[in-house]
Amino acid sequence: MLDIKELPFVILIAGAVLTGMYFANIMYDTGKIAHHVSRKISHMAGGVGFLLCPFLFSSFWWPLILSCGFTMLLLYTHLYHPFTFRGTGGSGRLQAFAEVHYPATAIPIIAVGWGYLHQPWLAIIPLLYLAFGDAVTGLVRNRIYKREVKGNAGSIAMLLVCALLAYFMKPYYIGMAGAVVATLAEKFTPTKQYLDDNLTIPLFSALVMGLLFWLGG
Numbered sequence: 001m002l003d004i005k006e007l008p009f010v011i012l013i014a015g016a017v018l019t020g021m022y023f024a025n026i027m028y029d030t031g032k033i034a035h036h037v038s039r040k041i042s043h044m045a046g047g048v049g050f051l052l053c054p055f056l057f058s059s060f061w062w063p064l065i066l067s068c069g070f071t072m073l074l075l076y077t078h079l080y081h082p083f084t085f086r087g088t089g090g091s092g093r094l095q096a097f098a099e100v101h102y103p104a105t106a107i108p109i110i111a112v113g114w115g116y117l118h119q120p121w122l123a124i125i126p127l128l129y130l131a132f133g134d135a136v137t138g139l140v141r142n143r144i145y146k147r148e149v150k151g152n153a154g155s156i157a158m159l160l161v162c163a164l165l166a167y168f169m170k171p172y173y174i175g176m177a178g179a180v181v182a183t184l185a186e187k188f189t190p191t192k193q194y195l196d197d198n199l200t201i202p203l204f205s206a207l208v209m210g211l212l213f214w215l216g217g
Contacts, residue, residue, distance in 0.1 A: 001058075001059060001061070002059070002061040002062065003057075003058055003059070003062075006056065006057055006058065006062055009052075009056040009057065009062070010062050010065070010066060012052075012056075013049040013052060013053070013056075013066060014049075014066060014069070014070075016045060016048060016049055017042075017045050017046050017048075017049045017070065019045065020041055020042050020044065020045020020046070020048075021041075021042045021045065021085050021087070021088050023041055023045075023087075024038045024039060024041040024042045024045075024085070024087030024088050025038075025085065025086055025087040025088075026087070027041060027087060028086055028087030029086075029087070034142065035087070036138060036142070037138065037139065037142050038087040038088075039087060039088050039089065039098075039099070040134075040135040040138050040139060041087070042085075042087070042088040042099070043102070043130070043131050043132075043134060043135040044131060044132060044135050046070075046102060046103070046127075046131050047127070047128055047130075047131025047132050047135070048131075049066070050063070050106070050124050050127045050128060050131060051124065051128060051131075053120070053124060054120040054121060054124055059114075060110050060111070060114035060115040060120070060123070063106070063110050063114065063123075064106075064107065064110050064111060064114075064115065066103075067103045067104075067106035067107050067110060068103075068107060070103040071100060071103040071104045071107065074088075074089070074099050074100045074102075074103065075097075075100045078097060078099065078100055085099065096191055096192070096193055096196055097193065097194060097196075098191070098196045098197075098198045099198075101196060101198040101199045102130065102198045105127070105130075105198065105199055105202040105203055106123075106127055106202070108203075109123050109126055109127065109202055109203070109206045110123045110124075112206075112210065113126075113206060113210060117210065117213065117214075119213065121168045121169050121170075122169065122174075122206075122209055122210060122213055123206070124168070125165060125166065125168055125169050125175055125178060125205075125209070126178055126182065126201070126202040126203075126205040126206035126209065127202050128165045128168075129162045129165060129178065129179065129182035129201055129202065129205050130182070130197075130198060130201040130202045132161055132162075132165065133158040133159075133161045133162040133165070133179075133182055133183070133186070133201070134158065134186055134197060134198075134201055136154075136157050136158055136161045137154035137155060137157055137158035137186060138154065140153055140154045140157040141153065141154035150186070150187055155183055155186070155187050158182070158183050158186060159179060159180070159183045162178075162179030162180075162182050162183060163176060163179050165179070166178065166179045169209070173212075174209050174212045174213055175209065177208050177209065177212060178205035178206070178208055178209040179205070181204050181205045181208045182201045182202075182204070182205040185197055185200040185201045185204045185205065186200075186201050189201075
């Protein structure tokens with residue numbers, strides 16, 4: 001059920017994510033960091049929001065509504081006002097819809113994992129793999145290779161981060177299977193206009209984890 005008393009938590013999470021996206025704009029505008037680095041700030045801000053959801057909300061409804069809201073907001077700004085969230089996507093990356101895919105993938109994952117299967121972490125962990133695992137791999141690669149490239153160092157860093165996040169899932173091997181799938185999805189997914197790892201990381205890892213849970217955990 002939708003608990004109206006949890007509305008302050010909705011405002012808190014939305015405000016935190018919007019603040020992260022605003023900070024990404026500031027960092028992008030300085031010209032000191034590349035766009036593929038500035039957008040990781042938004043990744044992690046969204047990740048903090050998703051991470052808080054199982055602790056703050058009694059049902060899946062508010063996380064689902066938040067995901068729908070941010071999907072519509074980012075789709076609208078991408079199409080009509082790309083300068084608004086330029087540090088996240090928009091004018092910095094017009095050829096891809098990656099920033100829209102990020103919250104959009106949360107909609108079916110939360111609906112099925114939390115709403116249908118009643119497992120909050122089964123829904124949230126795949127989104128954390130994208131939020132923090134993909135962010136770390138981008139930062140590591142930028143540090144080592146000085147450009148946006150899918151090098152092995154970043155994949156190793158992502159797997160380590162995802163392996164730690166997998167501890168939220170019980171039994172652990174389900175989360176670890178998702179971590180491996182998320183890392184492989186990030187490594188081998190090409191970036192195109194309607195396909196990128198913001199889609200494949202959470203969707204593929206959620207699918208594998210959901211199947212393992214459904215088969216018996």
